[in-house]
Amino acid sequence: MLRASVAAGGLLMAGAAKAASPPIDAPPADDPWSKVLGPGVDDRPYGKPSRYEADAIRRYVPWLAQSTQADASFTPLQDQPGVITANGFFFERYHGGRTSVDPKEYRLMIDGMVDKPLLLTLDDIKRFPSVSRTYFLECPANGATEWPAAQENSLQFSHGLLGCAEWTGVLLSTLLNEAGVQKTGKWLLPEGGDAAHMTRSLPIEKCMDDCMVVWGQNGEALRPEQGYPIRLIVPGWEGNVMVKWLRRLHVGPGPWYTREETSEYTELLPSGKALAFTLVNEAKSVITFPCPEKPFTQGPGFYEIRGIAWSGRGKIKHVDVSFDGGINFTRAQLQEPILTKCLTRFTIPFHWDGKPLMLQSRTTDETGYTQPTIAQKRKSYGSKPVYFNNSIQTWQVLADGSVNNVQLS
Amino acid sequence: MLRASVAAGGLLMAGAAKAASPPIDAPPADDPWSKVLGPGVDDRPYGKPSRYEADAIRRYVPWLAQSTQADASFTPLQDQPGVITANGFFFERYHGGRTSVDPKEYRLMIDGMVDKPLLLTLDDIKRFPSVSRTYFLECPANGATEWPAAQENSLQFSHGLLGCAEWTGVLLSTLLNEAGVQKTGKWLLPEGGDAAHMTRSLPIEKCMDDCMVVWGQNGEALRPEQGYPIRLIVPGWEGNVMVKWLRRLHVGPGPWYTREETSEYTELLPSGKALAFTLVNEAKSVITFPCPEKPFTQGPGFYEIRGIAWSGRGKIKHVDVSFDGGINFTRAQLQEPILTKCLTRFTIPFHWDGKPLMLQSRTTDETGYTQPTIAQKRKSYGSKPVYFNNSIQTWQVLADGSVNNVQLS
Structure with missing residues (x-):
């Protein structure tokens, strides 16, 4: 279908002709920027984006939290071209603000039910056998504002508690094997070095599988907001367990039922029971172009619909796109x-005739699990859920090309 | 071997014990940073590195060029943990300084031997079917200072005209098909919008293969120093052809013999003939830890040797490491x-006994080509070569753990 669109030619001729104000046989505009020398290599030892990209930034919702130091900012997914999230864009979630750890004073303690308790410096950790792997990282509250209704007309706020990066560090199993986990040690309590001392309980099987203790993100050291100098990566699981500014790994016989896994990051169901330790981020997808922030701006004609899909259970198997609110895909x-537990980019070519659309994407992962509608999700999640909203997103495209966040009943 | 090292336990105990100044059964240091709240989500809409990482920056060689506006800066590979190069680290090569293009005024012209000349806006270009692919980008002068002798005691300066990124854009073939290349059109001249109006000749076969016209790099818009808003990516070929601030694609019957492919980016051989249009970056590798900037700092014991390998002809097949200057691998x-034409990370576990080493890495790509020694390269490259140095690098490790850039005859 893609090849057919291109081979047919004339893909954008209407749009292109419109833009061609100078005659086509002349060089492009007499650009002022080609008449002067720009700054040299001594100007920016560490680079930064173009001044024309000032709108591509993280944003937060002022009414969401009482303090910006116990709050979240959102990734501008509408400005993310591929599957890597730029470190400058990567969403923040603080419980005690952006902690500044001195790497020279940093220590990681491994203790509890282990044969040899360890106290490691940053240099010690970096000496172990290492791996580089690309995984997504999603807050389980991603989509929280969408539970009651489509509250923010924005991709950034509906899906931006999400990022994806190439992480470099040591497998958690390597460190735990070094300490020697005892037979009675069945759970691990990672603890953060921030003022909140974030703690979460993790079953030892997951810790010995694919978890990482990382110092590198997308080609450089972890940023402070991501836990510099060391954070935990728990691939495919809710972001809250990926403890930042990691200071301690304590091995014990069972979960600790910390504040963050009892009062928070659980969901009280209508039955009176609570979903706790529901740690995996189920399969999800969203269309990133068009979206409320990036509408169709050039009238009817060819556009490529683009989006991202991910699953905490493995690889994405396929993504289906609907233009009519879920009737046809x-x-x-x-x-x-x-890649497993990584964002996967999807595209579909589309000739827009200028009529209104109800755009949706629906993904299925390699386990066969298919992303549900919000109506399906609501059936089991009671009246005021907060977490685990992985439902299908609907973008309403109007005849003028503008895009709205809507919910279909 | 890796598993054996870990399973054996006690990998770092000597180092760890030395670092453990507080008793092991106490929590880590009474960190001052966990006693205060850090800044909140309103502090940095666009993130930046930790203040403790101020040494991880691009650098340039003051004596290399007469002007910093026609010069190169080098990627700090010693600070790159994986295969992605952080956009803030990505090396610069200017012929007229860092050009600042207004994306609203930007135009790309496609003309010459085509059926339908095109003049495209940035929005036009972004409407075409797109791809995201991760490729390395290397200046053919990478290693130039190493031809006569090991002149800079530095990984950054010996190999830092190199980066790797996830690029997002449209295939060049898509744009050329839209314009309709005529049968007589056999070569393409991309032209840059900088003050140097960089131009290079490319055979149409490569253009129709895997070349890209990109707007995205590592999760955000191209940086200005990388050609914002649009640059050309020619996977695996010398960086000089990947024209930045791309303003024109001119199709013609043969190469143009521009300044940058005659006076520059060619190599005069002892025979009197010159190597021209030698466009592929041949297979190369280098050890990034240890290196002059990142020596062994913790005495004898376990270390992981780490490095990167790449080939302009495809995938890396294997990498061999020598500890004795190339006798044993x-x-x-x-x-x-x-991935094809992408950096590949390699590692090898190593127990250092504290004796001097001559560390080398040697890669072989999927075509069977093996990286040569500098002595082998010199045989055919005359007395004062500049380009195409893909030879095996030697790091001399001394008993104190320090690392020197040396050359073996």
């Missing part, structure tokens, strides 16, 4: 390589 | 996924 094309 | 472990 068309299979999208997935960008290779498709 | 041991196969290194490669980090998956191994």
